[in-house]
Amino acid sequence: MSDGGTGNVASGGFETRAIHAGQAPDPLTGAVVTPIYQVSTYAQDGVGGLRGGYEYSRSGNPTRSALEECLAALEAPGIESARGLAFASGLAAEDTIIRTLARPGSHAVIPDDAYGGTYRLFARVAGPWGVEHTPAAVTDRAAVAAAIIPGKTVLVWVETPTNPLLNVADIAALAEVAHAAGALLVVDNTFASPYLQQPLLLGADIVVHSTTKYLGGHSDVIGGGLVAVDPELIEKLRYHQNAMGAVPGPFDSWLVLRGIKTLGVRMDRHCANARAVVELLTSHPKVLDVMWPGLPNHPGHKVALRQMRDFGGMVSFRVAGGETAALAVCARTKIFTLGESLGGVESLIEHPGRMTHASAAGTPLEVPADLIRLSVGIESIADLIADLEQAL
Numbered sequence: 001m002s003d004g005g006t007g008n009v010a011s012g013g014f015e016t017r018a019i020h021a022g023q024a025p026d027p028l029t030g031a032v033v034t035p036i037y038q039v040s041t042y043a044q045d046g047v048g049g050l051r052g053g054y055e056y057s058r059s060g061n062p063t064r065s066a067l068e069e070c071l072a073a074l075e076a077p078g079i080e081s082a083r084g085l086a087f088a089s090g091l092a093a094e095d096t097i098i099r100t101l102a103r104p105g106s107h108a109v110i111p112d113d114a115y116g117g118t119y120r121l122f123a124r125v126a127g128p129w130g131v132e133h134t135p136a137a138v139t140d141r142a143a144v145a146a147a148i149i150p151g152k153t154v155l156v157w158v159e160t161p162t163n164p165l166l167n168v169a170d171i172a173a174l175a176e177v178a179h180a181a182g183a184l185l186v187v188d189n190t191f192a193s194p195y196l197q198q199p200l201l202l203g204a205d206i207v208v209h210s211t212t213k214y215l216g217g218h219s220d221v222i223g224g225g226l227v228a229v230d231p232e233l234i235e236k237l238r239y240h241q242n243a244m245g246a247v248p249g250p251f252d253s254w255l256v257l258r259g260i261k262t263l264g265v266r267m268d269r270h271c272a273n274a275r276a277v278v279e280l281l282t283s284h285p286k287v288l289d290v291m292w293p294g295l296p297n298h299p300g301h302k303v304a305l306r307q308m309r310d311f312g313g314m315v316s317f318r319v320a321g322g323e324t325a326a327l328a329v330c331a332r333t334k335i336f337t338l339g340e341s342l343g344g345v346e347s348l349i350e351h352p353g354r355m356t357h358a359s360a361a362g363t364p365l366e367v368p369a370d371l372i373r374l375s376v377g378i379e380s381i382a383d384l385i386a387d388l389e390q391a392l
């Protein structure tokens, strides 16, 4: 970690790293917040004489570097070799991982309830390029092992908790399965955030994020990121980041950095509010089933207890009365805003069957028609409870 007034933060607690890692006061002015270096190119002192290591902002930009250093410090505390890379979106980060590690003729195992955009990237973009994939239930270690094609599978791709059913995958167990076959384990940590779960410490090779969600946290930026610890792997990913060019601009990098500073306190409140919402839903006569990894009867509860600090702000539930009733609830909430996405300070409600997961209709990834998904925000909990009560 660079010094400059903040001391060595690498060994500090999560919130200290979130606020300071990569973000020492500006050496020129003392500005306590990393400036937005809105610049494309850098003056050289003679050919190749770079003053601060920067030559062109696709290859590197100081505001982006601060974000990349912070991401690494959050996902891999204490691992000296960890490096982060920032991207223009979560899908840009995913695409860069696929192009770096897969080749025409190779194969990936993906979650059978993957984020829709991830599924589309594998099926419609990587597929025609020649990379095959097999969907498997990431909650089932044997199913993942069976989906691996020895000699062809290069990636095992996992999300946990999953979207929208909030299934939980055992990261350490799947790392063993992937490594036994010579494949790498990629974990999409978007739903948990590094505050709740740190997959690299459990054996994952790459963590990928849509920083659009909890890391940014304010529904005002699209971004992506990844962190890895193996120097050779990082070098390949960095090469592709520059060669493919899907990098975030300085202002977007700055917005994500600003969001990250409050990640810890926001996540505590997201989790506490979600717990209170789950209490209401589990005792409500109109609610059939509640999906949240913090519930003792959730099939992934034991694994979640082991690998997560808390259970997150995403809650899904099914209502009596089928799709009509679910759509009516979505139409009646006033504080829970009807909309896609998640992870912002404001509460959102959506109908996966008609919205985020509409493209999965008629496939094995289809979701129940009476399912509602909540991204529980950090508003006053009494108001959120009252809103759901009147809507139900």
Ligand SMILES: *Cc1c(COP(=O)(O)O)cnc(C)c1O
Pocket: 089, 090, 091, 092, 115, 117, 118, 159, 163, 188, 190, 191, 209, 210, 211, 212, 213, 222, 223, 224
């Ligand atoms: C939103 C999301 C993505 C895609 O990220 P974008 O920033 O929208 O490109 C990937 N994975 C998960 C789990 C997501 O929620």
